[in-house]
Amino acid sequence: MPNLSLFLAQLFNGLALGTLLALISTGLTIILGTLGVLNFAHGALFMVGAYVGYTVMQATHSFVLAVACGALFVLVLGVVIERGLIRLYYERPPEDQILMTFGLSIVIVETVRLIFTGISQRMAVPDWGSGIFNLGFMIYPKYRLIVMIIVVVTLLVLYLVLYRTRLGLVVRAGIEDQRIVGMLGLNVQRTFMVVFGLGAMAAGYAGVIDAPIVSVTPDMGQTVLVESFVVVVIGGLGSFPGAILGGVIAGEIISLTSMFNPAYSQVMLYFVMALVLVLRPQGLFGQEGRE
Amino acid sequence: MSLFSRRGLSLLRGGWRIEFAVAVSLLLAPYILPWIGFNADTMARIMIWGLFGLGFDLLFGYTGLLSFGQAAFFGVGGFVSAYLLVNGLVPNVFAALLIGTLLAAVYGALIGLLALRRVGIYFAMITLAFGEMSFFLENSPLSAFTGGENGLPGVPTPVLHLGFATIALKSGQWNMYGFMAVLFLIGFVIARRIVKSPFGAVLLAIRENTSRARACGHSVQKYKLTIFIVAAAYGGFAGGLLGILQAYMPPDAFTLQTSGQLVMQTVIGGSGTLIGPLVGATIWLYLREVLQHIPDIGALWKLILGAVFVILVTVFRRGICGEILRWGQRREALATNSPGATEVDPPRARSRSPREPATPEASRGSATDDAPVILETRGLSKHFGGVHAVTEVNFSVRSGEVRALIGPNGAGKSTFFKMLTGEHIPTAGEIYFRGDQITAQGPTAVSQLGMSKSYQINQLFASLTVRQNLTIPVLARQRGPFRLDMLRRLDRWGAVNRKVEEIMQLMGLAERADQPTSVLAYGEKRRLEIGLALAMEPEVLLLDEPLAGMSPSERADTIALLQELRIGRTLVVVEHDMDAVFELAEHITVFYEGEKLAEGTPEDIKGNSQVQDAYLGGMDEDELA
Amino acid sequence: MSNQKDNRVRRGVSRRSFIKTGLGTAGALMLPSAFLNSAWAKDYPSLGTFPAGASGDxxxxxxxxxxxxxxxxxxxxxxxxxxxxxxxxxxxxxxxxxxxxxxxxxxxxxxxxxxxxxxxxxxxxxxxxxxxxxxxxxxxxxxxxxxxxxxxxxxxxxxxxxxxxxxxxxxxxxxxxxxxxxxxxxxxxxSAYMAGKALAPVVAKEIGKNVKVAYLVPDYTYGHTVFNSTQKFTEQQGWKTVSKVVVPVGASDYSSYLLNIANSGADVFVNVCFGNDSVASSKQAQQFGILDKMKMVVPNISPFQASELGADIMAGVYGTLDFWWTxxxxxxxxxxxxxxxxxxxxxxxxxxxxxxxxxxxxxxxxxxxxxxxxxxxxxxxxxxxxxxxxxxxxxxxxxxxxxxxxEVPVVRGKSKSEMRSPEDYFEIVGVTPGETVMPPKGTFGCSLGGYT
The missing domain is CATH 3.40.50.2300 (Response regulator)
Structure with missing residues (x-):
């Protein structure tokens, strides 16, 4: 029985879901755009972020520290992966990179399972985030509200980095045409390393802040990976605005569908993806001709 | 040796060698592999994975399309067959398998039409997403038919009536393995035929260089869709067998893990070998079984296999079969190459040409001023965002003419060429070829109509041999943009092979016929590049900087070759080498900043002060820089 | 005595005749049972892994x-x-x-x-x-x-x-x-049927008879089965279903589904999800304040659910499980x-x-x-x-x-203060005897296969 207040509530919730998806997808999309690497281990990095955050939270009871450590750890892990493995793949076909990162994701997931077992870990909501908040038209968990604000701020920061810094210029130029990065006389190696690290960090960071909401298990990244793929396909290759819009669209689809037939909320996502592929195969913000 | 008759040996050498070897291996396997712990059940499963992998290898190994959603077809075929059998709707096992296979193919067509709208990385992502969607559909909305997460138990095991004997297959018994092995062999033979067919040759071309395959006049999209459907059918058939094998159709057939395992097995065994997926499955299932029964390692088997996979992809991307094949080829190449050592200084094009070169004087002026206009553009423009690469160019070439396009770097010549061939869609304006509009028809159609281009930067089918390279355009010429000749044998198609031979002779590449392009010298690669365009037998041949980067002797050879090619053809050449331009061209069109600056005979252009100011000056700088 | 018999065996008397004569004697009990059994095996035809699997030590x-x-x-x-x-x-x-x-x-x-x-x-x-x-x-x-x-x-x-x-x-x-x-x-x-039947009278007694219920049902056969039996038996106790939200399996974020539940005006929230899905959905239900307004019932509590969620969330939650260590x-x-x-x-x-x-x-x-x-x-x-x-x-x-x-135990989650040891998550509020919860014979269409 859809009514107005539920509709508004779902609309708002869709936005909250969407911003988080947008953050995760941004990480995927800047790596994809700049390095031309589709990181199949993106979901696994999200999961690692959650586990590191959980561990730090257990030890220090400081959420801020947990977020910082989680994000930094995944940043470092990202850099290590880039230097140790991805680097060897720049001259190889994109399919090889997919294969390798796919294998890598299995290694990461199973390693975490080895350390933490498969049991779901409990990361508490920080004290300032517990309880609910009355928005007037609905009540909403305080933590989710704060997360939404944090994510929006993070996306703004990312926007500034991408559109107002030299690094951002390189990343965007690279998305336009990967050869440009080299032509600009920039240190391609270092740029790639930094971008991969940043993209990984976005996933890890999202993982930590999502950890108090979802159940923290080694397999938690798989759904996230698939959803972020859908977001990127909808939004368009390597497009920052595309990832944001795609994320919000995905969030709204899940939320609004669940008002009518919740079981189909996931499948609607694929349906919309198919629709985009038919009507605008390059994605909403994708450029024609870029493959 | 004496046991084999001469005829038998030649039969083995001729074409069926691999099939024979595989059949013998499948026959011997039950007598050997159990010694190291294989059982009938595992081996029957390997056959199913092998069949599943045959389709995937055609798709990924041969066509270069990496799909992470093959489980969808495995599942559809499996559940349709199982449903029909369990509910007694179709009593015959083979009929049920066939229906399952067909429906998997139909589903493949549906997904393929969507997923193939994107390529490469995107294709992988989209197939993965559709795979997940299929799993959801099986699990929830269709659970009344599929049993949801419980799957479909009670798939009857077939009884074979062979006329002379009736065999009741039994799961876990060797007769089940035999059944699966025979079906695998049939699937393998069919896949081999596809690979060796003209259709298969085009698939390889698509893998190696999709845009060039398109430019050679093949309807790439149709080939991709077809092979996607074929792969889906293989998957569906294998899925049907899985239900039969264990009398139970499991829902996990649909999961991402299934697709992932298929990909990993194929890569471990060696993609692009057909037998690779089978070998990969053998190793995967064996290690899985061995590792998980070792105390304290049990739960680590996936981690270990994952790590092995990462290392393998990084170091031995060809996989086990691929590396063995390469090792064999290298040995062979070493054996054939060492005595001659003639490869260092490849023969020049001229000396190999069967025809005497036409002198420039004789051929010059072959296009009379009243010859019909063969190629014309009206107001042709191309904008990239705010950049106006080409602006309102009106351009026409008469049949038989040699036209040069000159202009400094960035003048829009290459963009203009790309619009002519259909690679770029013009922002405005029209293109006419023999009086017909061909604007935005795409490279395949343009090439089939009779206009092809050699590229500024070599666009070869890199890991194919010279012969295979040249076969691709010849096939497009012989059989049009698309034909379903999957079972025709390419090596027995005389007309095609003769034509390829002829072009290799003409281009001076005959001695290099069976070498991969990677070992060619630069000049040879350039000649092959032109040969690819020429092999389409175009009426209009576009040449984008044919002389770029050549040594003086290579340059001289190529100019002579061009003089020969002009006979009976229209040539449009983009070139920076002014001496060559003035030697070759009857008319010259000058581009400057996206616009047509001037047009006329070489003499007109030489004397044109505008051109000198804008272009020749600029070009000196270019040359200096 | 046993020595004597051993010697007889060595002298070539068949094992079977030996066993038949020796079985009644006390001495036979002192023989290795394996020996005894391998003899017995011969009385039965071979079937499946028998006798091969039972012939060794x-x-x-x-x-x-x-x-x-x-x-x-x-x-x-x-x-x-x-x-x-x-x-x-x-x-x-x-x-x-x-x-x-x-x-x-x-x-x-x-x-x-x-x-x-x-x-x-x-x-x-x-x-x-x-x-x-x-x-x-x-x-x-x-x-x-x-x-x-x-x-x-x-x-x-x-x-x-x-x-x-x-x-x-x-x-x-x-x-x-x-x-x-x-x-x-x-x-x-x-079975789900037994769990539902065992659960209903106990929760009706504990929570009340005239209550409105909202269900969160994972969209697979098991989820629907548990829903059906729980609904059937609780409605017999006077409970009224006001909302049934079917959710995809393996979802990680349940917020949009839980909003429907929060909006349903129910008194009781029955969470049918199992495993990680149950952990995530329960946790999020608490964050949405649903657990403050509604009593949560989990018809089939996952093995590690309590330790994964903690007493904060599990306190006051009713459900059944196969066994609880207390x-x-x-x-x-x-x-x-x-x-x-x-x-x-x-x-x-x-x-x-x-x-x-x-x-x-x-x-x-x-x-x-x-x-x-x-x-x-x-x-x-x-x-x-x-x-x-x-x-x-x-x-x-x-x-x-x-x-x-x-018997089927029905439990209630203890609050932190009630717990007497770190793993003391549940109080057993009722144990329903097995005979009373069995489905009538033939309810689920069981037809056992043959013996051979």
Whole structure:
């Protein structure tokens, strides 16, 4: 029985879901755009972020520290992966990179399972985030509200980095045409390393802040990976605005569908993806001709 | 040796060698592999994975399309067959398998039409997403038919009536393995035929260089869709067998893990070998079984296999079969190459040409001023965002003419060429070829109509041999943009092979016929590049900087070759080498900043002060820089 | 005396005639049982892995357990349950020392029980592969272990085909002893129907009779089954369903579904989700303030749900489970099991370990009472309906569908202050006797296959 207040509530919730998806997808999309690497281990990095955050939270009871450590750890892990493995793949076909990162994701997931077992870990909501908040038209968990604000701020920061810094210029130029990065006389190696690290960090960071909401298990990244793929396909290759819009669209689809037939909320996502592929195969913000 | 008759040996050498070897291996396997712990059940499963992998290898190994959603077809075929059998709707096992296979193919067509709208990385992502969607559909909305997460138990095991004997297959018994092995062999033979067919040759071309395959006049999209459907059918058939094998159709057939395992097995065994997926499955299932029964390692088997996979992809991307094949080829190449050592200084094009070169004087002026206009553009423009690469160019070439396009770097010549061939869609304006509009028809159609281009930067089918390279355009010429000749044998198609031979002779590449392009010298690669365009037998041949980067002797050879090619053809050449331009061209069109600056005979252009100011000056700088 | 008889055997008298004459004598009991059994084996035709699997000094049991994948934690627990059971059976200690049939003996019919563990990945295909390996290569005389109904059904089917006894592990679906039941499969866990029927009167008494209910139902067969039986039996108690939200399996964020629940105006929130889905959805329900407004009922509580969610969320939650370790306080068998488990692994068993332990014991008991490993005889013994004292009081398998008739505990989550030890998450608020919760015969269309 859809009514107005539920509709508004779902609309708002869709936005909250969407911003988080947008953050995760941004990480995927800047790596994809700049390095031309589709990181199949993106979901696994999200999961690692959650586990590191959980561990730090257990030890220090400081959420801020947990977020910082989680994000930094995944940043470092990202850099290590880039230097140790991805680097060897720049001259190889994109399919090889997919294969390798796919294998890598299995290694990461199973390693975490080895350390933490498969049991779901409990990361508490920080004290300032517990309880609910009355928005007037609905009540909403305080933590989710704060997360939404944090994510929006993070996306703004990312926007500034991408559109107002030299690094951002390189990343965007690279998305336009990967050869440009080299032509600009920039240190391609270092740029790639930094971008991969940043993209990984976005996933890890999202993982930590999502950890108090979802159940923290080694397999938690798989759904996230698939959803972020859908977001990127909808939004368009390597497009920052595309990832944001795609994320919000995905969030709204899940939320609004669940008002009518919740079981189909996931499948609607694929349906919309198919629709985009038919009507605008390059994605909403994708450029024609870029493959 | 004496046991084999001469005829038998030649039969083995001729074409069926691999099939024979595989059949013998499948026959011997039950007598050997159990010694190291294989059982009938595992081996029957390997056959199913092998069949599943045959389709995937055609798709990924041969066509270069990496799909992470093959489980969808495995599942559809499996559940349709199982449903029909369990509910007694179709009593015959083979009929049920066939229906399952067909429906998997139909589903493949549906997904393929969507997923193939994107390529490469995107294709992988989209197939993965559709795979997940299929799993959801099986699990929830269709659970009344599929049993949801419980799957479909009670798939009857077939009884074979062979006329002379009736065999009741039994799961876990060797007769089940035999059944699966025979079906695998049939699937393998069919896949081999596809690979060796003209259709298969085009698939390889698509893998190696999709845009060039398109430019050679093949309807790439149709080939991709077809092979996607074929792969889906293989998957569906294998899925049907899985239900039969264990009398139970499991829902996990649909999961991402299934697709992932298929990909990993194929890569471990060696993609692009057909037998690779089978070998990969053998190793995967064996290690899985061995590792998980070792105390304290049990739960680590996936981690270990994952790590092995990462290392393998990084170091031995060809996989086990691929590396063995390469090792064999290298040995062979070493054996054939060492005595001659003639490869260092490849023969020049001229000396190999069967025809005497036409002198420039004789051929010059072959296009009379009243010859019909063969190629014309009206107001042709191309904008990239705010950049106006080409602006309102009106351009026409008469049949038989040699036209040069000159202009400094960035003048829009290459963009203009790309619009002519259909690679770029013009922002405005029209293109006419023999009086017909061909604007935005795409490279395949343009090439089939009779206009092809050699590229500024070599666009070869890199890991194919010279012969295979040249076969691709010849096939497009012989059989049009698309034909379903999957079972025709390419090596027995005389007309095609003769034509390829002829072009290799003409281009001076005959001695290099069976070498991969990677070992060619630069000049040879350039000649092959032109040969690819020429092999389409175009009426209009576009040449984008044919002389770029050549040594003086290579340059001289190529100019002579061009003089020969002009006979009976229209040539449009983009070139920076002014001496060559003035030697070759009857008319010259000058581009400057996206616009047509001037047009006329070489003499007109030489004397044109505008051109000198804008272009020749600029070009000196270019040359200096 | 026994020496004399030994000599007679060496002199060439057939084993069978020797056994027939010697069986009645006390001396025969002192002979190695293995010897005795190999003689008995000859009385039965060969079937499945019999007699090959029962001819040596030991018998082999094949276990397919999720070591990787979503259920690896419960798999670990289940594995410990089996390890402990076979250790006890082989040593004649633990519950084996308390059962009439096994008392004083080591192993089963004098044979040591060996076992192998393969990874089922919570994946029927892998489980079948693993068990096929055990049956064909190790002559497994019994197979067990699973983590989901899908695996249970697949393994039961395999067992029936291969004529190898299957003591079903964790599986709560009605189908396991319903439409997919098999002659060779026996299950101890309560079905969804039994859980619902046991739960309803207890929660109606505890929460009230006139309440509105909202359901969160995972969209797969198991979810719908649990929903149906819970709804059916609670409505008989006067509960009213006001909302049913069906959600995709494996979702990680339930916010949009929970908004519907929050909006439903219900008094009770029945969360049918299982495993990680249940953990995530319960946690998020609490964050949405749903647990402040509504009582939560989880019809089938996952093994690690309480420790994964913590007492904050689990306090006041009602539900059923196969077994909770504090049942040790009211049952000697349960106490023996829980203490031994705690001693060996340093933690309390969850119900997955309990199923593994109990089912192994029931098997060993039945084989011993049958006096042979010949499957049809063992099955007939299990079907005989003899009451066996166990961790769950007196139990037996119903001959018609092989469902164990056993008590079903109904629990309520304790608040942190009520907990007397770190793992003391539940209070047992009711134990519904097995006979009262059984479905009428034939309800789920069980048709057992043949013995041979």
């Amino acid at each position: 030991s018998v082999f049991v094949g276990l397919s357990i999720p070591l990787t994948g979503a259920y690896s934690a419960t798999g670990q627990d289940e594995k410990h349950g089996y390890e402990l059971a076979f250790e006890h059976i082989n040593a004649g200690t633990g519950m084996a020392a308390m059962m009439d049939s096994l008392k004083g003996s080591q192993g089963v019919l004098g044979k040591k029980v060996e076992y192998g563990i393969g990874d089922s990945e919570t994946n029927p295909n892998s489980a079948v592969q693993v068990q096929t390996h055990f049956i064909h290569d190790k002559n497994a005389i019994m197979i067990s272990g699973c983590s989901s109904s899908a695996v249970a059904i697949a393994i039961e089917k395999l067992a029936q085909r291969e004529k190898v006894l299957n003591m079903v592990g964790a599986s709560g679906s009605n189908d396991t002893t319903g439409k997919d039941c098999q002659r060779y499969g026996f299950r101890s866990q309560p 049942m040790a306080q009211r049952n000697e068998y349960a106490k023996t099991f829980v203490d031994a488990f705690d001693k060996k692994y340093g933690k309390k068993p969850r119900w997955t370990a309990h199923i593994a332990y109990l089912q192994s014991m029931m098997w060993a008991d039945a084989v011993t009472r049958a006096g042979t490993f010949y499957p049809p005889e063992v099955i007939k013994t299990l079907e005989s309906g003899k009451r066996i004292p166990s961790t769950l009081g007196e139990v037996y398998y119903r001959a018609e569908d092989h469902q164990m008739v056993r």
